[in-house]
Amino acid sequence: MTDQIQLISARIKELREISGISAESFAAELKVEADLLRSYESGQTDIPVGFLFRIAHRFDMELSALLRGDQPKLHVYSVVRKGKGLNVERRRQYTYENLAWNFAQKKVEPFIVTVTPYQDGSTPEFNAHPGQEFNFVLEGCLTVLVDGHEIVLNEGDSIYFDSGYQHAMKAMNNQSAKFLAIII
Numbered sequence: 710m711t712d713q714i715q716l717i718s719a720r721i722k723e724l725r726e727i728s729g730i731s732a733e734s735f736a737a738e739l740k741v742e743a744d745l746l747r748s749y750e751s752g753q754t755d756i757p758v759g760f761l762f763r764i765a766h767r768f769d770m771e772l773s774a775l776l777r778g779d780q781p782k783l784h785v786y787s788v789v790r791k792g793k794g795l796n797v798e799r800r801r802q803y804t805y806e807n808l809a810w811n812f813a814q815k816k817v818e819p820f821i822v823t824v825t826p827y828q829d830g831s832t833p834e835f836n837a838h839p840g841q842e843f844n845f846v847l848e849g850c851l852t853v854l855v856d857g858h859e860i861v862l863n864e865g866d867s868i869y870f871d872s873g874y875q876h877a878m879k880a881m882n883n884q885s886a887k888f889l890a891i892i893i
Contacts, residue, residue, distance in 0.1 A: 713776075717761070718752035720775055724768050725750070739763055758805065759838035759872075762818075762892070766839055772818055773810035780813065787812040794821065802827060802834075803878075805890075818892040824851065824880040833877035841893045842872040849886030852879040862888075 725735050732750070736743040739760070748754040765772040773795060774780050787809055794806035806821040822844075827833070833854060844853065845867040853860045856874035861881070870876065872892065880886040 714755060715752040716778065717756060717776060718750050720778060721756075721764055722750040724764070728768070739767070757834065757836050758803075759836035762838035762840075771813070771815065773807060776807070777810070781811045781815075783812045784814070802880075816893070820890045820892070821847070821887060822878070822890045823885055823887045824878050825885045826880045826883050833879045835875040835877045837875050838872050838892070840872050841869065842876075843867065843869045843889075843891040843893070844878075845889045847887045847889060849884050850881040851886040851888060852881055853877075854879065 725732070730738075732746055733743045736746040739746070741760070745754070749756045749760070761775060762772060765775045768775075771781050777795065789808050789811075792806075794808045795810035796804065796806055802825050804823045804825075806823075808819040808821060809815055809817075835854070844851075844862070846862045846864050848864060850864075851862045853862060853868055853870075853876065855868075855870050855876045860868055862868060878886070878888075
């Protein structure tokens with residue numbers, strides 16, 4: 710696993726331990742198996758971004774604080790230049806660029822997400838997290854899977870959905886797709 714995943718894993722474990730919550734209780738609260746939580750906390754298993762959202766929400770903290778280890782400081786405005794967002798590589802097929810990582814007390818989390826095509830015939834990893842999500846396709850063609858529905862989106866198309874339902878994205882036509890994701 711990458712150094713970034715190791716650091717995030719250590720932060721999760723530290724937050725849980727400082728709060729005096731057992732791994733079993735925390736796993737039950739987050740609706741995962743205790744062994745999976747321990748695997749996340751040890752850095753042995755990559756952590757889905759939806760799970761990271763649930764942890765940040767649980768501890769009433771900014772997602773970027775969980776990812777970076779420091780609190781955002783900007784309150785009036787934040788400018789992120791092209792390609793200069795906080796890069797978060799969570800899974801093999803997804804790359805996230807957080808566009809407001811340095812703004813404190815955000816009401817939404819905006820990301821540019823790049824999805825690469827599956828080369829080995831594997832299936833998309835599903836995710837669920839509290840809130841709602843808006844996705845606007847910037848480049849390519851994307852199949853969005855939400856609660857058993859498959860929606861094909863092309864450049865300029867968008868979708869808004871309840872992100873509490875299981876969802877995943879799949880790049881189509883053997884080409885990467887890029888979209889703006891706003892998580893509310």
